[in-house]
Amino acid sequence: MADDREAAPRPGPRALDDDRPAPRPGAVGPAPGLAAVGKPLRKVDVRGKVTGETRFADDYTMPGALHMKLVRSTVPHARLLSVDASAALAVKGVRCVLTGKDFPIAYGLMPVSQDEHPLCNDKVRFVGDPVAAVVAADELTAQEAAALVRVEYEPLQTIATPQEALATADPRIHDYGDAPNVHKLVAFDFGDVPAALAGADQVFEDRFFYQGNTHLPIEQHAALAWVDPDGRLTVVSSTQVAHYVHKALARALALPPARIRVIAPPQGGGFGGKTDPFNHEIVVAKAALVTGRPVKVALSREEVFLCHRGRHPTLMRMRTGVKDGRIVGHSVETVLDGGAYGSYGVASVHYTGALETVTYRMDRYRFRGCRTFTNKPPCGPKRGHGTPQPRFGLEVHLDKICEKLGVDPAEWRIRNAVPPDTVVANWMRVRTTGLVACLEAVVKASGWRERRGRLGRGRGLGIAASSYMTGAGISITFGDLPHTGVQLLLDRGGGVTAFCGASDVGQGSDNVLALIVAEVLGVEVGDVKVVTGDTSLGPVDLGSYSSRVTIMMGNAAIQAAERARDRLAAAAAAKLEVPASRLCFAGGRVFDVEDPARGLTFAEAVQRAEAQAGTVGTVGSYSPPTPTPRYKGGGVGPSPTYSYSAAVVEVEADEATGELSVEKIWVAHDIGRALNPVAARGQVVGSVYMGLSEALMEEQEFRRLPPKLSRALVHQAPSMLEYKSLTFHEMPEVETILVEEPDAMGPYGAKEVGQGPLLPIPPALANAVHDALGVRVDEVPITPHKVLAALAAPDRRYGPAAFPDVPWPEPLLVPPPWEGGDGKATNDRKRERRLPGAKP
Amino acid sequence: MEAPLVTLQSGPREKLRLAFAVNGEERELLVEPYKTLLEVLREDLGLTGTKHGCELGECGACAVLLDGELALSCLVPAVECGGRAVTTIEGLRDGPELHPLQAAFADHGAAQCGYCTPGMIVAARWLLDRKPDATRQEIADALAGQLCRCTGYQQIYEAVESAGRVLRGLPPLPPVVAAVHGEEPHGR
Amino acid sequence: MMRLPRFRYLAPASLLEAVKVLGDLGPEALPLAGGTDLVPNMKRRQQTPANLVGLRGVAELRAVSGDAARGLTLGAMTRLAEVERGAVAAGWPALARAAATVATPAIRNTATLGGNLCLDTRCSYYDQTEEWRRSIGYCMKREGETCWVAPGSDRCWAVSSSDTAPVLCALGAEVTLRSRGGERRIPAADLFADDGIRHLTRRPDELLTAVHLPPVEPGQRTVYLKLRRRGSFDFPVLGVAGRVRLSAGGTVESARIFLGAVGSRPQEARAAADFLVGRRLGDEETVREASRLATQIAKPMQNTDLTLGWRKGVAREYAARALRELGS
């Protein structure tokens, strides 16, 4: 095992020029090659997944468990007058019925949007808002009784669209927000964009629409709650962030956090849809407290659609001034349909502008964002959170600009790529970037130069590129606490247990944890037992989203493992009478590099360390570097490092019907380093799949009945059959290329891989459709009727005709770095962000 | 109304006797007529390896073999399974060794979150039982009722192809890893 | 987990027993074949029969007899997976193709031909859960008054979405219905009625026992083209089924064309079929005119997947493609 190692030094994490404490490089000297990192090993948790032994939330049961069913609002907007549960309570087998009265305290994900009640108190805000919960001996009885709960409503006007939200001052869906029925308005000027446009050779303007869509994990949400014999409330739930559920339970149920334990088993997919704390999780916990029995809730597929928190439908207007082929000014305005609650919305709206700057050079940048409330299930974070929409707009906008300028869109992108180590117009810091390498890779692999425009009518190639965060620079709930922690326990048999609050949503985080610990300690990956997703058994981790787990948990794991290694090295050095700096940890041994026969087994080293100074347990934690933006709102977008992707899509378009068939996709992703090349490729292809599925068919669409006859506003297709997603038949072959340029910020140089490769797919498809048929569909999804409509339109375009009037607030003025300034707003001295980790 | 005379019947709240073979073992239990095979497997027999994502026949997660044929356990009332043989993911392997399909799914990264995986593997088994040298088109046709949200299906093709080889006595395919920019692709 | 409502389950062991039970229970009972339509509908509480009569034990319903020369009789419980292959595929390829495009492989292994013909009509306001339908105040097909697809209308426009139904109509197949009182054999096309609610002429006490395919004639060509969003799972939003008999020289001697999924029953495109007789399918003008005539009768409504305008717009193109295939 030890012989075929590469000699390359291990690029350990290291601070650049910020104030982050650098993880210690480790006391032992010679760095071996990599034993586990970069190898196509089986994931540590995969066996249970292929045998069916992995227990997902709904696979948990408790003897004597009761079952709960939520009664949900059947009207989109109303005052809640009364809830009469008497008929339900009379059903044999029903144990109790909970209503809003049992839940006086509001909760919410972000500190600034505590706007949800576990069961509605005074109002319902969308069809699906829960108003009562029936607890019974079995699920069918609970369901039957739930149908008997009588709810009296006083209907209010239905607000179905952002346009209606902007035009309606009364009634208001919430009594907070930046304007009536407007949750959040943001406005930034990074330099004077109107002046830049006035001085440009050409100014381009486009409007785009990106339809909402949902995560559709195959696993539906489920939760089981009980009170442990020791009095601790325990909740097992299919959540991506056990810690947020823990916080929400403590708040909404007014319980001491120390008496709550949340367990997040592996999730059967999440994609962001299981990051909010959900009402059913809190209600089921309350039901367990009230009945003194374990209580289970398992949501139906329709209910999962109602939980939603998916992609915000977003209307966009982009304006760009070009001079001598470069962008002198770029303006983005977005209007997001937020649905009925805040969720992550404040972050989401910022994200529709925050990463616009990190791919191509632009001198000045202007961003306006608006999130409205409507009577629909709340939107929130879905893979790529807030960035696929403006990325679609920007990349299609650029394709059109390149067409007008007569330049090859791939060449233009390569020429204008943001160079490494740049602070861009809105003060985000780009460290390493593989953008150019990604573009060159897909151009080469796809035969772009030879084939584009030459495939004949009906067949086309399109290109797009993108960037995504590797973990957010600022957490949405914390001040100065670390974003993650890892705890290690080494036992006398040489086993290592790694504890971390992170939970595995399928992206492979358990594997990453085991892999990194094994790598540092020189043991086999299988010797590391991971214990994750349990608030009582591991330090806090802020969850599986924002592509943050690998970098954050990974760095914390390195720190914890290196601390353990130091202890073992000290003890082994004493025993072997060799300086610690000469010791090497590899192959399950600790040995003298100069005399490899002289050594201890790993287990012996642990025993020596234990004899020397007691039980071997260490901790590591991670906080991202202090972000460079210092203006209010600049906390959304900074990341320790950005990943980059590029894709070329080849499409076959049927001119007679508008139907599209995607033939092949080439994608390149700047991953820093692939910790596991099989898993990394899987994440890339999975992201491409999801991007393509959104681009071709996914739609979270709502149905309104004729307003004269009804106020109804319902989800059009809350089923897996009618909410269309790609099957084996529609998914083309994907050729994946990884660009490996290890980034100093990442563990072993790794960047994110789970989200970024989604981003270039929708715009690359739109650009390919243009190459095939000469039409522009400025909307996602690109469905056949839109293609036909574009073919029939005089301007050969299908897309939004107008952009609504939005009462934009006075913008924050933040000069870009090259126009002076320090990352603060010049007109907001008092409100500048407090450092290090103020709330966004 | 008086129930007419037929060979077998139940009242709406009565349980019926169900005797069938699950993963080769004879099972006998009383079930409510409203329960589907999925519910009986998971809730009455504790075989939670079979998953569910819709309970309406729209996702494939609940697939099992019923008398050797691929079927959706969420659509079959359990009382219709008397005398039949059911194979679930738990019945795929016999002993500690993984079935070649399970091994291939593990090696090729074909299980990410792993939630669609039991249904996917059972469906693939149904295919390979009849056609161990299935082409990509045949794999797509056979697995077209299984939705996966994680993998983009590509690694599933590769795993099924590799397992098919093993079942034919050939060595497995090495897992495909991505080409690294500037290098020749390693693996295959 | 979505659950079935409670019901009484009956499992007759013979055809005699089955029709007796249905006769006794009448509208209180529904036959359960593969259950791939009925079970989801019951879970969504669209159909809530007090009694389910499981047909699994009725061996007579599985019988298959005949051949291409004499015609083929398929028991109603013949599974779609069997219809896809074998004798049907050889003699009546359009029927095999229609069966092969239904839903997904696992469903086709369970679903039956009889169930496919008796499939409930579909509508995006109706194929929804109880809670969803309550949120729109229900609709005429069940528990409500208004038809939301056509609020002024006094009928239901739910869509006949069976893939095999238009093909069997085009083939001129017949079906046998059996009740306690006896048996009747009718053209498949007469099984269907143009009403989203009473879409079958089958009486509640009748069981569909068999489907009879007519003998394969020399020069016979059949086609089925299905329009839908994805390559599996999806119901048709248009099905074009055709059968022609061509002379040795290639002129059309007889033709029958039915469209599926554009009305509450399979729609016969008689004008198009009549127009084809005496003409040649290789002639593009003929194909174009016939497809225009064929799609005139389509009445798609805004209650399926994909937009109404698009479905109307491409129907002719799809009909033309089907006719071209017949001629090739």
Ligand SMILES: Cc1cc2nc3c(=O)[nH]c(=O)nc-3n(C[C@H](O)[C@H](O)[C@H](O)COP(=O)(O)OP(=O)(O)OC[C@H]3O[C@@H](n4cnc5c(N)ncnc54)[C@H](O)[C@@H]3O)c2cc1C
């Ligand atoms: C996800 C999904 C996708 C689908 N896609 C398609 C599709 O693309 N095309 C398509 O055509 N169908 C589709 N279906 C519907 C269904 O699977 C098929 O129509 C199937 O053929 C129904 O047959 P069954 O035996 O399962 O019928 P069942 O569900 O058992 O019965 C259907 C109806 O027919 C009645 N019935 C059954 N047998 C008899 C009989 N012998 N005599 C009298 N009445 C009888 C039942 O009482 C019931 O009302 C789909 C279903 C699902 C869940």
Ligand code: SF4
């Ligand atoms: S067509 Fe009209 S009445 Fe019929 S199911 Fe649809 S909405 Fe209801």
Ligand code: FES
């Ligand atoms: S659970 Fe989705 S098909 Fe059975």
Ligand code: FES
């Ligand atoms: S592996 Fe997650 S759904 Fe397929």
